[in-house]
Amino acid sequence: MAETKAPAARPLSPHLQIYRLTLTMMMSIAHRITGAGLYFGTLLLAWWFLAAASGPTGYAKFEWFAGSIIGRLILFGYTWALIHHMLGGVRHLIWDTGRGLGPGEREWLAAANLVGSIAMTILLWVVGLLTMGGPR
């Protein structure tokens, strides 16, 4: 071992950008992001309860926020995050039993999670807006 060359620029262990983005990967990230979103969304839940408990003036403030475009967008996002995280959680509970881990099943579960959460969110909002007499 007489000649010691400078170390060649070898690739390090593969990081995220090496891999092709897959649906299961995106659903894993979505589960974490929706979870973090719901974490802060709980502030809205607390505000809602406290507003209802404080009386008509306090509740009117909450209703004004909930009825505004920004409020509606946040609440729509909260609804989707809640349902997406719940369905994602069901998927994780299925995996915990050792089932649904095959390549085909993984893809199917990830797709069902996404399609199911979007469909259920839209359905809920349609029902919600219809029962309250349409957008105010």
Next chain:
Amino acid sequence: MSETSLKHIQTPLGRVRGHGAAHSGTGHFWRQRLTAVANIPLTIAVVIIMVMLLGRNQAAAAQILGSPLVAIIMLLFITSICAHMRIGMQVIIEDYVHDEIAKFILIMGNTFFTIAVGLAAAYGIFKLSFGV
């Protein structure tokens, strides 16, 4: 034989067995699943209650939220999601924050936040139920 000497005769494997890298075993793992299972029916119930309350005025909303069944469902929901949130956010912090001091402060803040937001929400429900 005293307890200390018992500790000394434990092999390193025996000491860590069941405790893992977190040094606390599977406690968080199990509690995250337990609260996840509880969250499913509670979330469905809460979403139905939310849709029922849309567009109602404060008096109606207060009456429904303060009624025994709805109030108990809401309190169970708050308890379960806050416990779930606390563990979930701790995992996120542990994954991304590697500075020991920052991690310590954030995990502490996480506990404060989840308990504070949970208690604030529960206070609202209790106030509606008891009419104080």
